[in-house]
Amino acid sequence: MASLLPCPPKPPQNPSPKFHCSSRRSFAIGNAAASMVSLAVALALPEISNPTPALSVAEQEVAPPRKPLLPGISSTKSWFQFYGDGFSIRVPPQFEDIMEPEDFNAGLSLYGDKAKPKTFAARFASPDGSEVVSVVIRSSNQLKITFLEAKDITDIGSLKQAAKIFVPGGANLYSARTIKIREDETVRSYYFYEFGLEDQHVALVATINSGKAYIAGATAPHLKWEKDGVKLRSAAVSLSVL
Numbered sequence: 001m002a003s004l005l006p007c008p009p010k011p012p013q014n015p016s017p018k019f020h021c022s023s024r025r026s027f028a029i030g031n032a033a034a035s036m037v038s039l040a041v042a043l044a045l046p047e048i049s050n051p052t053p054a055l056s057v058a059e060q061e062v063a064p065p066r067k068p069l070l071p072g073i074s075s076t077k078s079w080f081q082f083y084g085d086g087f088s089i090r091v092p093p094q095f096e097d098i099m100e101p102e103d104f105n106a107g108l109s110l111y112g113d114k115a116k117p118k119t120f121a122a123r124f125a126s127p128d129g130s131e132v133v134s135v136v137i138r139s140s141n142q143l144k145i146t147f148l149e150a151k152d153i154t155d156i157g158s159l160k161q162a163a164k165i166f167v168p169g170g171a172n173l174y175s176a177r178t179i180k181i182r183e184d185e186t187v188r189s190y191y192f193y194e195f196g197l198e199d200q201h202v203a204l205v206a207t208i209n210s211g212k213a214y215i216a217g218a219t220a221p222h223l224k225w226e227k228d229g230v231k232l233r234s235a236a237v238s239l240s241v242l
Contacts, residue, residue: 073234083242084121087214089135090238092231095124098132121214131220131228133235140213149211153189156208162191166204166215171195179205179237192237201225203236214241 076090099120122135140150143165150156156165159178167173175194180187190207201222206215216239218232225232 072230073237074230076234076238079235079238082122082124084135085137086209086212086242087121087135087137088238088240088242089122089133089216090235091124091133092126092131092235095126095131095133098123098125098129126220126228130224131218131232133216133218133232135214135216135239138213138215140208140211143213150208150213151210153191153206153208153213156213159191162206163193166191166206167193167195168197171197181240183241188241190239194233196222201229203229203233205236205239207239207241209241214239 079090079092082089082091099122118137120134121137122133124133125131140156144150144156148155153162156162159176163173163176167176173193173195175192177192179190179192181190182188188207188209190205193202193204193206195202195204199221200219201224203218204215205217206213208214216236218236220228220232
């Protein structure tokens with residue numbers, strides 16, 4: 001199974017009022033059975049078998065927003081809302097779109113050639129490039145092989161079991177929670193993990209809809225997180241499937 005490790009891009013060379021591309025980093029989400037799925041989310045997702053340290057998981061069911069979904073988040077209603085392929089996410093103020101040109105062309109096939117999957121579904125960075133918010137979309141079968149189409153993230157395992165996919169071995173797990181949000185006539189589950197690995201701090205939110213896994217990650221160096229952690233955590237938690 002796979003997990004996440006942050007690796008923010010270099011700052012843009014020529015800032016301009018328009019969104020533009022910055023440098024990239026690659027990451028990996030692994031298949032439970034054998035194959036590794038290449039993936040970039042402004043974090044790297046190395047394969048693990050037993051997450052370290054042992055998980056201490058507090059699960060909570062959260063009703064629609066009367067109270068904050070998690071402690072240490074702020075309102076994002078005034079932020080720009082980015083709409084992607086089947087999802088939306090709020091973008092922190094002054095963050096820039098750093099999608100690479102090839103990401104826009106990925107997913108297309110010509111003359112029967114196999115389409116290259118998109119590396120990112122969305123990617124934004126702070127002006128200095130040290131803080132990154134990204135979204136990736138993958139088939140749920142790339143996370144865990146199942147015979148039936150996963151309709152909810154609980155179909156790939158419990159919060160603790162799914163940590164083997166999303167949290168790298170050797171990471172310090174600070175928080176793990178299940179968030180349940182009522183959407184129309186259903187209740188959708190989101191898994192939230194926050195952890196540190198080496199000099200990086202990561203907040204990750206994952207959910208599944210109709211066989212697709214939507215994963216949002218926000219990352220920054222620990223020193224930056226002390227100042228901007230609430231903002232970055234709030235951006236990750238703002239992920240919503242449409």
